[in-house]
Amino acid sequence: MSESISEQITAIGQRARIASRALMGLTTEQKNTILVGMADSVDKNRKAIREANDKDVADARKKGLSPAMVDRLVLTDTRMNDMITGIRNVAALPDPVGRILGRHTKENGLEIQKRAVPIGVIGMIYESRPNVTADAAALCLKASNAIILRGGSEALRSNQAIADALISGGRDAGLPEHALQLVPIRDRQAVQALITMHKYVDLLIPRGGEGLIRAVAENATVPVLKHYKGVCHIYVDAGADPKKALTIVENAKCQRPGVCNAAETLLVDRSIAGSWLPEMAALLTARNVELRGDELAQKLADGILPATEDDWYAEYLDLILAVRIVDGIEQAVEHINHYGSGHSDAIVTENPEHQEYFTRMVDSAAVYVNASTRFTDGAEFGMGAEIGISTDRLHARGPVGLEELTTYKYVVQGTGQIRE
């Protein structure tokens, strides 16, 4: 690795660590003032941000990036407004730091308190959407964490302009120096240096495609909170209300197929498949959904193409649905735990024993009974805002909001107690 890149990243890390200590001393009111100052500053610097973004977009077009990627890069007025509103919303949310998570007093009079505290320094590695710069900064700072941002190189000018606005507005309102830093280096070696800097970075949150997340997870020595993908299932049980099942599957597949909590695989109990699947297939076909099923599914309903083993693993993010007929709930649960991604999975059934079995045995971040998987989301779960959805098992699982951006310490208050 180039020594100068490594040195630059180390300097960023050292400054972030110092800033994280200063952030520990801020009150809720001070943090909210800073966030409002940051939102105002983005508002005032719309022109500079827009100009930087125009250059990024022009370069992206010149380089022949796909229309979808260019679209994600563009900062429209709506996206700019959303970014500003987003920061203001975070300012209005309750402070996750200082919450008392547990408290007890021992016989000797010692009071032991478990108190929510910041994680420290968070490294955010993300791809083309420049709005993440503001969204992630606001959430991390509200939880009193220092943040190091490393966005996609194709969005560097946009990200830099947003970060400049955030920093200048924040600084005027009392933001500690270097609490928010953007890595200004396009070279990928900067990422490698960042994800192995466990002395100064406490947590990495990668957001983007599976390739990015896998590369970060496999090479990092800093703990990573990852969200690989959402291969979400709906299992229609023998005890399902057929109408509810139709509505839930249609919603989970069609309402917004391009997101991680959309359904990708439909599992149907053999005993209900003959009577229920034809109507479901007709409804989905009418909504332009391509169905790929196992042999029995193809026999039972019209218009189902053959599925291959790969289909059971697929996150289509599109109007495609894999369909498999299973022999009862145990096989359904086995399928989900084997092929799924641990994101969100639902059972449709009126049978209380099957509800209990499914929610206990399906090993996913969110498990649904008689509802669409589309509800897995920070806002829907009452968190106000989210930085992502974790399919990891440790520290945070499912939507990651402000509380998940804190850790805890024990504060023990005594009057001279010693251990006998």
Next chain:
Amino acid sequence: MSESISEQITAIGQRARIASRALMGLTTEQKNTILVGMADSVDKNRKAIREANDKDVADARKKGLSPAMVDRLVLTDTRMNDMITGIRNVAALPDPVGRILGRHTKENGLEIQKRAVPIGVIGMIYESRPNVTADAAALCLKASNAIILRGGSEALRSNQAIADALISGGRDAGLPEHALQLVPIRDRQAVQALITMHKYVDLLIPRGGEGLIRAVAENATVPVLKHYKGVCHIYVDAGADPKKALTIVENAKCQRPGVCNAAETLLVDRSIAGSWLPEMAALLTARNVELRGDELAQKLADGILPATEDDWYAEYLDLILAVRIVDGIEQAVEHINHYGSGHSDAIVTENPEHQEYFTRMVDSAAVYVNASTRFTDGAEFGMGAEIGISTDRLHARGPVGLEELTTYKYVVQGTGQIRE
């Protein structure tokens, strides 16, 4: 790596993953019956365990292991009894799985529950004390986790005999097959295979010397919950009650110097040092504590040797104490955050503002006001039992008991709700 070792470890991992699913289906009563069966079986197999241990001890002596290491290896009657009692105690503790950590009902009627669930498969890597085999197995299984144990090669026969007793007693009482496995391979390649098997292992807990923990942390792709060391501080503030300060420092240093929550460094505010330090130094010297201080400390009290920079980082685990005079609480906090290990640190002061500043700004797992650091311990913190003390920041910080061996999932109960 030898293909056969890699294959053997993979097979162990696959079996553990299957067992972890079966464990999800067990009730509290079933788990407690299994634990009691395991305790009874260790009791019944004392002779076989003792014979295996005798062989390990004889080998260790032949190989010239240090007396301290041989002592840790020996399974005395007391240690055997403690091991059996320990398993019974874990059986009697409340089940950490299934706790409702949060619950709210949305306007549309969806009930969102946050529920404690097992982590999955835990890999435990430890050094010579064979009792860890039983202690760790009991805690992990009580939290419905499958466990893979890899003890020190010098204790392999002892660990194998204990594991055999646990497995046979557990199996007769309903323990799922392969829920508890011991890696029967002395070769260190087995550890490398285990710590990179993120497909089948969800968490690693290394227990032992700093070298072991560092090696695991730096080479693992599986998340690690580590406990590096305890460089614990007592800061005697200008506002300290001098008598409390004497008692607390004496206790934190002398009551059991060989453990991680014993004090290693004493920080004294300059304004109180002249009047207080001489008495403290005399008291500690009388208790055979070697004092190593900065220049001012050496001037202020008799019998203090010069400290070097290394002393501020040292975990002595012995009757040695580093002493530094600081210019007020801010310098004390800076010292602790710079040189400390994030374990346990205490302030002695009657000044409420300084109490608040210290507990907020010291970035450690446990922060004490007017009490000895020696209280950082699972039993003292009301956890019943602990598997270790984490100096990590994510997932679990401080003592790791049964609750820290669980994660959570969201269980969402609906009546047909879909997303608009």
